[in-house]
Amino acid sequence: MKIALDAMGGDFAPQAAVDGAVLAAQKLAGAAQIVLIGQEDAVRPLLQQHGAAADGLILQPASQIIEMGEHPAKAYQQKQDSSIAVGYRMLHNGEVEAFCSAGNTGAMLVGAMFSVKPVSGVMRPAIANFVPKLAGGFGILLDVGANAECKPEMLEQFGELGSLYAQYVLGIDKPKVGLMNLGEEEGKGTVVTQAAHQLLKVNPHIHFIGNIEGRDLFNDKADVIVCDGYTGNVVLKMAESVYDVLAEKQMHDPFFDKFNYEAIGGSPILGINDNAIIGHGVSTPEAICNMLLQGYQMAKSGIADQIKDTFKS
């Protein structure tokens, strides 16, 4: 199995990318090979610095870089030899089984939509992220930014996508799906959440437990938390800021330390035909390493096929 990494993506690339890939290769211990995609001149010397530890890593040349500030769709189209475009091409061609990048988030989404494409039957793919649970492990939160605005049917599908991920990748049996809302009662919320509640309630593929509230993010009410991308993004960034403040105050705790994005890896794009993960722009080697291990887990679990099966009817 091969997992690809955008060696040029992220604020500290290519150094952090190469260091993270070497770390991941050690942990994978041959279970999967890592393909580093990027400018040969920049990446090769960094690999050499690692000596024998980098022996198993494959370098796939890509001459261009999509910068963080570039217009995603335009850059993706114009830079066909960029590390992101090459990564998606390899993914689409089956040369690698997952593609990870801490680069331009918009370009990663563009590639997901236009290269590997949404699974037939999925209205709009979602970006998922993870919230630590007080009882241990993580829950999955989606969407966190791909779709600021959602139709009720999209939220219903996010419930299904998240439930499949929780089941097949996180290993949660019969995951509990909750709809983020401003009250527990069925009739609460916006027109969209009210309608989504009715759809989720009768969906036979999931175990819907009803509305949850902002205070339920960390408890064990729901393993899968469904919301629109606007809300998910606010929640995610707020959780990150809580971690940052605690870290700055040197208030450490095993639970709150799991808020650290580095421990989580990246955000999978769910509902597309292959496995793609978006990393944090400020990804450190540890974060890159965890994103690659997550890509390996996704590929091994066959989550993309599970999603295709569920939605093919």
Added chain:
Amino acid sequence: MKIALDAMGGDFAPQAAVDGAVLAAQKLAGAAQIVLIGQEDAVRPLLQQHGAAADGLILQPASQIIEMGEHPAKAYQQKQDSSIAVGYRMLHNGEVEAFCSAGNTGAMLVGAMFSVKPVSGVMRPAIANFVPKLAGGFGILLDVGANAECKPEMLEQFGELGSLYAQYVLGIDKPKVGLMNLGEEEGKGTVVTQAAHQLLKVNPHIHFIGNIEGRDLFNDKADVIVCDGYTGNVVLKMAESVYDVLAEKQMHDPFFDKFNYEAIGGSPILGINDNAIIGHGVSTPEAICNMLLQGYQMAKSGIADQIKDTFKS
């Protein structure tokens, strides 16, 4: 000046209400009188337990109680001698200058809308809450639940209402108004936030600093954070849960301790003709006391008149 308190409102009423009122009376030291509204048989003995400390408190009888689970509009209409209905009547008649209750939130909103009524020109009043700032003090967040769904013009008005509160009650000079969004760039977000951004940008009454993100809640980018009631409610309850987890883990810190709703008091309803504050259902005496002191500050500041002046054109 007289500040009224619903003595029957909240999970620990009337005990917590009476104890909180006595505490507040001590702190106010005669600057304002507190009127306790509730069932005489229940409240009088509790006042007597406080002896001389309760001497200045006024008891206003109200024979009925709107329970937490009751349908707000129906209960408000049917129980005209409830503590909430009597409180709003006194407020509307000018017998008291602020009314505070930790009781049924929905009934408090109904009373605000139908008894003291929205300020002419205000489309929909908002419930505000407060977020501690790392640099000290508090910012104001609105709406946190009165309006799950918002039009762009409502968000614009929330910016004005919050700005006036920040200026006149919190004493912040030229408060910075930020629009909660999923990215800093002007074009980000939902159709509603995009349109609201354009309205806020040209509003002459406020100092709009643009979009802010979930990570900016606690920093000093914005003093006033504008969002729809659905989002604000999720954010507020999530912040409360962070405090609860920290408290349970006995992780104390002056900044995070300010997340405690008890220190904040209550949530003012902004955009109505008088001063009304909704307290947390689980309000302790300390929370009740702080809600009353906040009511006093609001009344003293003349915030309701400032709002009327701004919107009268």
